[in-house]
Amino acid sequence: MEDKRLISELYDAIASSYEKLYGEEQLAKLSEIMKYLPERSFQAVLDAGCGTGLFFEKLSEIGREIIGLDLSWEMLRSARGRACRFNVHLVRGDLEHLPFHSECFDLVVSVTVLPVSSSNEQALLELGRVLSSNGLAALTVPKEAKIVEEVLRTLRQLNIGIRGFYEKSYIKDAVIIAER
Structure with missing residues (x-):
């Protein structure tokens, strides 16, 4: 919990x-993600972080309905x-304990958030939980082999x-597109 407070304060x-x-830099990462998403509309999109x-x-x-989630009050402000x-719609929340029903998003976007999370496994478990059947997750993570492999x-x-x-050499993160 102390980690969360420090992350939020930072x-x-x-x-x-x-x-x-x-x-x-962040917009370049999103632009790269957009290249790999199918050309269709999404009902519910979570911008996680x-x-x-x-x-x-x-x-x-x-997306028809967009939810922006962040741990930091000031970022949300x-x-x-x-x-x-x-x-x-803005929601203050923690990636490791998402305040949403299961299988409610057909696209989850999370750019450079996972290495900030104290538990990547728990955060991914939650992202998977809220991802609908056939839903897509578009993530970026630092290119460090250990993080990518995890x-x-x-x-x-x-x-x-x-x-x-x-x-890609022109962005700092690796892009992962995953499907439930």
């Missing part, structure tokens, strides 16, 4: 400058303007199939 502290520091809402505009183009503009192994253990794994 992101609270950088919320006002987050986009200046990381915005371009939504931060300041950088992805809301793009996600609203492919920063996301409010975009949330209103793109009709996104995430891929855990997804397989959860019977979530890997549709694609992509490492």
Whole structure:
């Protein structure tokens, strides 16, 4: 629990400058994810670790209902303007204990969140729980072999199939597209 508090405090502290520091990099990761998603609309989309809402505009183009989840109050406060503009519902919550019913999202997007989680396995278990049958998970993780191997192994253990794994030199993270 102490880890969660520290993570929340860290992101609270950088919320006002987050986009200046990381915005371009994060949007490049989302752009890469979008290349690998099927051209269809999604009923319910979870932006898990939504931060300041950088992805809301793009996600609203492919999803009917968008939920932005973050642990940091200040990040969510920063996301409010975009949330209103793109009709996104904001929820404060923990990736390891998602406050949603099982199988309620047909797309879950989580960009650079898993290495921040204190338990990647528990976070992936929860993401798998809320992912509907035939739903897609689009994740990015640092290219460190240990993290990538752990995430891929855990997804397989959860019977979530890997549709694609992509490492591109122009983004810092690896992209994983998985299907339930």
